[in-house]
Structures are given as C-alpha cells and as structure tokens.
Amino acid sequence: MARLGHPAGEKGIAEGCRSFGSLQIIATNSSLSPEQVVADAPETQVFGWQLYVQLNRKSSEEMLARINRLGRIKFIVLTLDAPVSGKREDDERLNIQFHSTGSVSTQLFAGTDPFLTWTETLEWLSEHTTMPIVLKGVQTHEDALMAAQHAPFVKAIVLSNHGGRSLDTAPPAVHTLLEIRKYCPRVFDKLEVWVDGGIRRGTDAVKAMCLGAKGVGIGRPALWGLAAGGVEGVERTLQILSDEMKTCMRLLGAKTVEDLGPHLVNTSRLQRDIYGGMEYLDAGSSVIVKGKL
Numbered sequence: 223m224a225r226l227g228h229p230a231g232e233k234g235i236a237e238g239c240r241s242f243g244s245l246q247i248i249a250t251n252s253s254l255s256p257e258q259v260v261a262d263a264p265e266t267q268v269f270g271w272q273l274y275v276q277l278n279r280k281s282s283e284e285m286l287a288r289i290n291r292l293g294r295i296k297f298i299v300l301t302l303d304a305p306v307s308g309k310r311e312d313d314e315r316l317n318i319q320f321h322s323t324g325s326v327s328t329q330l331f332a333g334t335d336p337f338l339t340w341t342e343t344l345e346w347l348s349e350h351t352t353m354p355i356v357l358k359g360v361q362t363h364e365d366a367l368m369a370a371q372h373a374p375f376v377k378a379i380v381l382s383n384h385g386g387r388s389l390d391t392a393p394p395a396v397h398t399l400l401e402i403r404k405y406c407p408r409v410f411d412k413l414e415v416w417v418d419g420g421i422r423r424g425t426d427a428v429k430a431m432c433l434g435a436k437g438v439g440i441g442r443p444a445l446w447g448l449a450a451g452g453v454e455g456v457e458r459t460l461q462i463l464s465d466e467m468k469t470c471m472r473l474l475g476a477k478t479v480e481d482l483g484p485h486l487v488n489t490s491r492l493q494r495d496i497y498g499g500m501e502y503l504d505a506g507s508s509v510i511v512k513g514k515l
C-alpha cells in the first residue's frame with residue numbers, strides 16, 4: 223500500500239533500505255509487484271515476501287510459484303495475526319465518504335483464509351516452497367513454543383500485534399518477549415525471535431535486542447519517511463534509527479550487539495504487566511492459546 227504515501231512505493235523503500243543493509247518484507251497487498259520492487263536491487267540486498275493465505279489456495283500457490291521463480295526472495299513470512307480484519311475506525315469513517323460496500327480493510331481481507339492450522343498450513347507451505355519460513359504475529363509464549371517445535375522449517379518468528387491494528391488491547395511484542403524469557407527461554411535456541419510494533423527510537427530497538435530479539439521491524443516509520451520525502455525520507459528514517467542505536471550502545475558501553483543482554487534493561491515495571499497465569503506448555507495439551515488481552 224506504500225504508493226498511497228508516495229509514487230515510489232515499495233520500490234522506494236527498497237532503495238532506501240539499500241545502503242543500510244536492512245531487510246525488506248514485501249507484502250501480499252503491496253502496491254507494486256514483487257518483480258517491480260526487486261528490479262534494480264543488487265544481488266546482496268535481502269527481501270522476504272509476506273503471505274496472506276487465500277481461501278482460494280490455487281491463487282496462493284500460483285503466487286508462491288512466482289516468488290520461487292523470481293529467485294530474489296530469500297524467505298516467506300506467513301502472517302498469522304490478521305485472519306479477519308480488525309475494527310479500523312478510521313477506515314470505517316472513510317467508508318462513509320468514499321465507498322458504498324465494506325471498509326478498505328474489509329475489502330483488503332476479503333478472501334483471506336481464517337482457518338490456518340499448525341499442521342495443515344505448514345505442511346501445505348512446505349509443498350510449495352523450500353525457502354525458510356518466518357511466522358509473523360506471534361503473541362503468546364505458547365505459540366512461540368509451538369513454532370519452535372517446527373524449527374528448522376520455521377526459521378524465525380515475529381512477535382507482533384500487527385502494529386496494534388488488528389485487535390485493541392492485544393499485548394505489545396515486548397510483553398511476549400518477556401513471557402518467552404519467563405516460561406520457555408529454550409525458544410531462543412531453536413529459532414530467531416524478531417519483534418515489531420511501536421519501534422520509534424534507537425533505544426526501542428536496542429532494548430528489544432537486549433531482551434533476546436535478533437531483529438527489529440518497523441512499519442509506519444518507513445511509510446512516514448517515504449510519504450514525507452520519497453527514497454530520501456526512508457533513508458533519513460533509517461539514518462536516525464541507526465544513529466540513535468549507535469549512541470545508545472556507546473552510552474551503555476556495548477561495543478557490539480553480542481555485548482547486549484538483559485542485564486542492561488530494567489524491566490521491573492513491565493514484569494508487573496506480563497501474563498502471570500498458567501503456563502499451558504504441555505505439548506499434548508488441548509488448550510491452544512492464541513492471544514491474551
């Protein structure tokens with residue numbers, strides 16, 4: 223949807239990411255085709271492709287075949303946290319003015335398969351790609367553990383509440399990060415844990431990395447940069463975040479990311495807020511915990 227902000231769209235984001243070595247995940251709902259986004263990118267630039275599985279599986283299979291053929295995408299990101307549209311009030315208001323049927327988000331999610339399962343969907347995916355799989359939208363430590371049981375096919379998880387756009391009062395990624403640390407830290411040994419949502423400062427990124435995140439994602443900041451200044455705006459966004467991260471690490475006395483660790487963050491206020499109920503970690507348990515509000 224990036225062209226809503228600037229005509230350069232997702233290709234502009236790709237150009238902006240280039241000199242920072244930032245990964246870019248191209249969305250199913252991207253306003254440019256994956257072929258257009260990667261067109262001028264050097265071989266070294268890394269892209270993932272985000273998948274909303276469609277009820278019409280044939281169309282998802284055709285899209286995966288196209289991504290495989292493209293040869294420039296290095297991993298597939300399966301989004302789990304938006305099987306249906308959330309209640310997007312701005313969209314609903316816009317609908318009154320511009321559309322007669324269904325809000326923008328209702329229309330965007332029409333056709334998305336809301337019935338994904340750990341067994342059927344991952345097996346289906348393995349039949350259509352050999353690329354590493356990243357599961358995006360994990361919001362409980364139980365789901366993180368389930369994902370770890372599917373490593374190494376599942377290479378990473380993104381702790382995310384879809385930028386707070388799917389379900390209000392859903393926990394922020396840092397809660398889930400702390401939940402994993404508390405209840406099932408072995409997850410960190412099995413797969414990479416990435417986080418997104420509300421990363422606005424270099425300090426946000428550094429704190430997440432101190433607590434075990436291997437990667438940190440941004441959604442809106444990249445779009446704001448793009449909308450304000452095209453490719454240069456995206457570069458400026460990444461430069462600010464990069465400078466802030468360096469300053470933060472210098473002031474913490476950390477020379478490399480390997481020096482970052484939980485000893486550098488005071489989480490005591492947050493510990494009060496994270497889930498403190500039953501663990502539900504028994505693999506044979508019939509309780510499947512999808513979310514905790």
Ligand SMILES: Cc1cc2nc3c(=O)[nH]c(=O)nc-3n(C[C@H](O)[C@H](O)[C@H](O)COP(=O)(O)O)c2cc1C
Pocket residue numbers: 223249250251272301358382383384385386387418419420421439440441442443
């Ligand atoms: C305009 C917009 C469109 C988005 N579209 C998708 C999408 O198609 N697929 C997806 O997995 N996440 C989507 N997201 C969520 C982002 O991938 C990401 O999880 C979120 O924006 C991170 O929070 P932040 O915006 O606070 O950085 C979208 C977010 C925004 C703001």
